[in-house]
Amino acid sequence: MATTTQTTKEKPAQQKNKIMNGADSVIQSLITEGVETVFGYPGGAIMPIYDSLYQSGSKLRHILTRHEQGATHSAQGFAKVSGKPGVVFATSGPGATNLVTGLSNAMIDSTPMVCITGQVASHLLGFDAFQETDIVGISMPVTKWNYQVTKAEEIPEAIAKAFYIATSGRPGPVLIDITKDAQLGAVENYEYKKATKVPSYFPYPKLDMEKLREAANLINNAKKPLVLAGQGITISGAEEELKTFANRTGIPVAATLFGLTAFPSRHPLSVGMLGMHGNYAPNIKTNEADLIIAIGMRFDDRVTGDTSRYAINAKVIHIDIDASEIDKNIKADVAVISDAKKALIKLNELVQKNNFEEWLAEFRKLEDIETKAVIDLDIHPKGNEIKMAEVVHEVSEQTNGEAIAVSDVGQNQMMTARYYKFVNPKSIVTSGGLGTMGFGLPAAIGAKLGSPDRQVVVFIGDGGFQMTIQELATAWHYKIPVKIVLLNNSCLGMVRQWQQLFFDERYACTIMTNPDFIKISEGFGLEAIKVTERKDLKKAISKMLDSEGPYLLEVSVEKIDNVFPMVPSGASVSEMMLKA
Amino acid sequence: MEKLFTLNIVTENNIGLLNHVTIVFTRRHLNIRSITASESKIKDIYTYTIVVKTTEELIGKVAKQLEKLIGVYKVFVYEDHELIHQELALYKLPISAIKSGINIEEIVREHSARILDIETEYILIEKTGHKEDTQKLLKALQPFGVLQFIRSGRVAMAKPMKSLDEHLLEKENAYTYSNT
Incomplete structure (x- = not known):
């Protein structure tokens, strides 16, 4: 075994002078991108990247989760609270397929995540090699973008693109699959340039002021308006702008599940959560409102219930950065395709204060009903359990x-x-x-x-x-x-x-x-x-x-124990039940 | 009501993009009737021509989902009356068809088709036109024992006079690449 020891001893000296390989360029690119934490799990096809990580010192902290799915969820928890993309390493085959649940989750929840998977060497692609799986094919419907790298010199650019795409516009997960030979290949003239543009990718729609004026006009003339605040507020960092909007107009604000932290729950205009198990008032009042102002939300079926009986008396203003969300579930009377913050800043200049005291009081009445029928019994229960x-x-x-x-x-x-x-x-x-x-x-x-x-x-x-x-x-x-x-x-x-x-x-x-x-x-x-x-x-x-x-x-x-109130599946929001 | 729609999808020339595009149809449980991929007049920009039968509402949603894909520049949705479209069909007949005494030449002329190739064993006919036209010729040739028949997907061009460059510029101008 003496030879083995000798080889190990010699290794660091050799590597001091070695030219950068693809794996090194992965680590270096991540560091330059500002990544500090990676969640992952090693395996055969990603070993060169782990080896470079090992040699790079402590600039990049790697958290060894106990399953690749865990890595993706950790990355998402990390992203949701920090606003930075979560980064994941996994090996080929089962390592890669274990990412699929997390990718789907990040896709539907608009969470920025960059997954890097190892792949078998490019000459083995398609040969059913050990731990080979077509992760690019598998992950297509559940990633915002994915790409397979087969040449070492492509790595920095692919990673730069990945971060730009994951974090810009409506965020989402991306996956970069890097073949083992690309990880081991030489990268001459390494240079990492952050991406600022990707052809055929249009992340930020320009604000259409005409549409915004139409929206303001509806807002200023509404009698029973209701804001639906979604995650778009949080993603764009528009919490203050939403507060300004509410304070300036006096319009009550309801929140989706992810919109719960978009607007403080103790604010006098907060009327609680929308949806199947949300609060009674905003659900019932959705069908009495004459104007729905949806900001950075997508009218998920858990929010709308039966769409044919949703917002039946209301015109709908839909502000969202993703054009494909407009009219997808609920038809918009005025659509503003924009980042929520940008839209709110301008909208706040166009709206005026109206008196919605009576309208708000109706919410409070329903809140009292919910408190007596559900909340009091939930938080101060009479039973022993x-x-x-x-x-x-x-x-x-x-x-x-x-x-x-x-x-x-x-x-x-x-x-x-x-x-x-x-x-x-x-x-x-x-x-x-x-x-x-x-x-x-x-x-x-x-x-x-x-x-x-x-x-x-x-x-x-x-x-x-x-x-x-x-x-x-x-x-x-x-x-x-x-x-x-x-x-x-x-x-x-x-x-x-x-x-x-x-x-x-x-x-x-x-x-x-x-x-x-x-x-x-x-x-x-x-x-x-x-x-x-x-x-x-x-x-x-x-x-x-x-x-x-x-x-x-x-x-x-x-x-x-049951969660109430509840909009039963297929029912209208106004049919919300307070008890069974 | 379901209608026939032709989509012109302007894309980059990337591995896997066609797969990405078809997944959008699969998710909506839409059957693609025909599909053609071709280079455009701009280098490295391709056009997929896809024909589907569905409702106006659904095709609008599909188009927006497609346009969201990275690699897709622009999606155009057309109904037949807005298009000039063609398909190409090839018909292989046994040489015995001629020997049987029929006037192949007359049929070919009637249908504005042309004879592409004649070998000792077979004769190959080509026809360009709408699906109904190529179908009609198939029916006419059927009695003589068609050995093989194949029809391409639709290729189509919109009638309005606006160049692809103008469309792309328009799209580019409606967006910014950073949020600041």
Whole structure:
């Protein structure tokens, strides 16, 4: 074995003088692009890139997630709170296919993400080589752009393009697939130029002032207007402009799931969340409004319910950067194809104050109804069993709404959206469009790395927790202090709720016999406690929030607990139910 | 109501772009009736001509989704009355067809087709026209035992007088590349 040792010893000396290869250019390009954190998992076809990473010193921090899917969700959590693109490394074949869920998730939620996959050597492409898969073909429908690099010298330009495309216009995921020979090939005259333009890519529509004046005219003459604020506000950083718009016009503001942090929940004009499990007032009032002003949102079916009975008395102004969203789900009377911030800045110059006190009072009346029928019973329940809502409410109170609240998918997600009272922008991290169970834990890890100075709490159900539970190891390995609130109802709550309400209580495959989550978490090195009684809850939450490292708080919550109000699937928003 | 639409999709010449384009149709469960890819008059810019039958509402949405793809410059949607369009068809007949005494030449002349090739075993006829025309010739030749028939996808040009360059410039001027 002496020879092996010798070779290893000689290696650094050799590499000092070596010319840059494709893999080195990947690492160097990322550093120049300003990337500091990469989430990933090594494997055969991406080994040269990992080797360059190893040799590059500590400029680039690599987080070894325990599954490639975890890497994509961490990257998304990172991106959502920092506004910077999340970066992912994965190997070819199964490594690459494990990215697909995360890519789809980022695509539908407009999250900037750059994935770099290793690929078999170019002479083996199409030969069913070991760990070969056509990831470019597979990922086409779920990426904003993807590209296969087969020559080393193409790498810097491809990466520059990738970052520009992922982050500009309506953001989204991109994937660069780099063959192993391209990683190993020589790059002479390396130069990294940030991309500022890509032919045939048109990210920023110029504002059409004529359309904006039409919009202002409708706004200034409306009697019952309602703003629908979406993620476009957050992405374009238009939170202040939206506040100005609301204050200047006096128009109530409702939010989509991702719009929850676009407008402070405590603002006097905030009327809550839209959609299937949103608040009662904005849903009911959507069909009474005479003007809907949709900003940076896409009329998702979870927001609209039956589109043929949506906004039935209203004209619709739709402001969105993506022209293909206009008239896709809801027909716009005035469409302003623009970045939300740009549009709001100009719109604010054209709008005037009107008196909407009475209109607003109608929202407050419905809010009272919802408070009495649902909210009070949710956060101050009479029964012995702990409810999910009261846990989220207590965390919200103790963090003063200032934490980053991550959620998984299902009842835990809707409870987080309903009862965490967000006060800061870029504070909600969840899987909106795709509804990816298992998103929560890795996303929380990424969010903490993307915003290390903020408290990050993740609400997870026992179903989703088990989908990416291996990421506890990542939290432990890197001592990432995420606070995990496991809302354990021993079932797949949201599906069970639908079975109860719409499938005559036939609970097909939704009731679970769970493992001991405390033992599991302790096995992963986390501090973990379990709460089964209400009297222990406050203290346990406070202990969790004060803890230093990653921490799991398991709360046994009521099994037959439902999220209300609810717009049943296929119903109109005005048919929202307060109870079963 | 479903109608026939012809899309002219102006694209870059990239590997995989055609796949990207067809995925947009697949997602909407639309069957592509014919597809042709060709170079345009501008270097490295291609035009895909795609014919589909669908509703006006859906084709509008598809066009916007297509135009969003990176690599696609511009998408034009036309109905037949806005277009000059042609298809090319080839017909292979056994040489015995001539021997049987029919007047191939007369049929060819009637249909404004032309004989492309005559070999010892077969005769090859070419016809350009609308689908109905090439179909009609097929029917006329059918009794003589057509060995093989093939028809190209539609190629089409819009009637309005506006050059591709003007269209592209117009698009370029409606956008900026940075948000500042």
